[in-house]
Amino acid sequence: MSAIQDNLKKANAEYASAFDKGHLPLPPGKKYLVLTCMDARIDPAAALGISLGDAHVIRNAGASAADALRSIVISQQLLGTHEVVLIKHTGCGMLTFTNDVAHALVEKNLGGEAAREVEGLDFLPFQDLEEAVKRDVQFLRESKVIANEVVVSGWVYEVESGKVRQVV
DSSP: OOHHHHHHHHHHHHHHHTOOOTTOOSSOTTOEEEEEEOOTTOOHHHHHTOOTTSEEEEEEGGGOHHHHHHHHHHHHHTTOOOEEEEEEETTOGGGSOOHHHHHHHHHHHHOHHHHHHTTTOOOOOOSOHHHHHHHHHHHHHHOTTSOTTOEEEEEEEOTTTOOEEEOO
16 A cells, blocks of 8 residues: 555545544535636635535546536536636646647657557646636636526636636
């Protein structure tokens, strides 16, 4: 067992020993979802005041709406959420590369077979943070699988200060 797995087991045993939230219903109580980046510097529950059972939290590289669409549809159509809070962040790794760079790294580090496996894959990098927020919000608002009455907002989380600011 790796040190990470060992730590996971110990931390979970401590958590489970005081766990008293097994009664919470499946749908999120506050009927919204947060889409944010997988960056380890972001703690959505603490930063946004999300208690267990309040909201769905979807995380992926860059808080990509296109990448999260399947989960968003499930959240809304099967579990009744009716608001999307999209939060990208300062200092995001997605600002640091292009698709060509990502493809070249896969080939260099993993070889030709791996490169062919991701051929044509869009890693969804972006060059302008606020424009990426606006573009993803527009993508969700224009999507036929997101109901017109769903509220969609776009934010930036500042990793330097812990503050959020609304973009759209």
